[in-house]
Amino acid sequence: MRNQISSLSRALTLLDVFGAGDGELTLTELADRAGMPKSTAHRLVTDLVRWRALERTPSGLRLGMRLFELGHLVxxxxxxxxxxxxxxxxxxxxxxxxxxxxxxxxxxxxxxxxxxxxxxxxxxxxxxxxxxxxxxxxxxxxxxxxxxxxxxxxxxxxxxxxxxxxxxxxxxxxxxxxxxxxxxxxxxxxxxxxxxxxxxxxxxxxxxxxxxxxxxxxxxxxxxxxxxxxxxxxxxxxxxxxxxxxxxxxxxxxxxx
Structure with a gap:
């Protein structure tokens, strides 16, 4: 359970590094901003893409529509x-x-x-x-x-x-x-x-x-x-x-x- 919470926390950290001017970021930029190894970021990104919290683009990653949908339910x-x-x-x-x-x-x-x-x-x-x-x-x-x-x-x-x-x-x-x-x-x-x-x-x-x-x-x-x-x-x-x-x-x- 502790490992699951830790993984969730790190995944949320990856989402939180996006700023107002960031249309998209590369995997390397995500990992650097979040202060985690690129291999860890890659694993978490895979889960976030599957959940539609992130979307892949030809040059990187951007926030996904699932977050937009949830935001309007607050x-x-x-x-x-x-x-x-x-x-x-x-x-x-x-x-x-x-x-x-x-x-x-x-x-x-x-x-x-x-x-x-x-x-x-x-x-x-x-x-x-x-x-x-x-x-x-x-x-x-x-x-x-x-x-x-x-x-x-x-x-x-x-x-x-x-x-x-x-x-x-x-x-x-x-x-x-x-x-x-x-x-x-x-x-x-x-x-x-x-x-x-x-x-x-x-x-x-x-x-x-x-x-x-x-x-x-x-x-x-x-x-x-x-x-x-x-x-x-x-x-x-x-x-x-x-x-x-x-x-x-x-x-x-x-x-x-």
Missing amino acids: PSPRKLRDVALPHLEDLYVTTRNTVNLAVRDGLDVVYVEKFVAPTAPVPHTRTGGRLPMHCTALGKAILAFSPASLLEEVVAAGLRRMTPKTIQDPAVLRAELVTIRSHRVAYDVEESRIGLHCVGAPLFGRRGEVVAAVSVTGLQSRSTARHFAPAVLTASLALSRQLGWSGGAQPDRWANR
């Missing part, structure tokens, strides 16, 4: 995405900028859905991709209304620098979260990528817990990004109510934190 993000789609589409029509929906996974945000504006692409994110919470409007919107222990975890892990404008001082981040709790809107001012500005707002669930965030991203100036704040906030409130949130004082519960 209940919470899928339900959230289904409920959110009309609101995201309306927000896209209103702003004509890229619209994002994301949930928290560990200390990152994972993008569940995107409406990409051809005139304002966001090349460093994709559906299924992830970014640190502290440098994105989505992440800060979630972090502001999460238990204080999560912020401590984020700070303890280190505020990784994505651009010269990324917040790296915990005191600055804490102060910004206070402002976000007051206005219910968060901003990313070239903190995740130079040239991009983003405005986001949290989504609340039935018990008043923060469950996700929605945002608008574009190549516009900071002042233009702020111009989109009312539309983003309106979408977040409407979607939160559809998710079962009754409103009330929940977003103010952290005001004195």
Whole structure:
């Protein structure tokens, strides 16, 4: 049993080495990234191909359709995405900028859905991709209304620098979260990528817990990004109510934190 678990863990490691820009990888690249002998990688790849988690190409290997199929069966993000789609589409029509929906996974945000504006692409994110919470409007919107222990975890892990404008001082981040709790809107001012500005707002669930965030991203100036704040906030409130949130004082519960 222990050997079976070990094999499963190593097989999952092979899948995990694929990055956002990796359409396909060679067996040697997989083995090197996973830190395992090529012979071991070859054996595991054979099993993964048979299970359709990987597919062979003329020049290497790529992630298989079985993973895509299973990913769409994950209940919470899928339900959230289904409920959110009309609101995201309306927000896209209103702003004509890229619209994002994301949930928290560990200390990152994972993008569940995107409406990409051809005139304002966001090349460093994709559906299924992830970014640190502290440098994105989505992440800060979630972090502001999460238990204080999560912020401590984020700070303890280190505020990784994505651009010269990324917040790296915990005191600055804490102060910004206070402002976000007051206005219910968060901003990313070239903190995740130079040239991009983003405005986001949290989504609340039935018990008043923060469950996700929605945002608008574009190549516009900071002042233009702020111009989109009312539309983003309106979408977040409407979607939160559809998710079962009754409103009330929940977003103010952290005001004195």
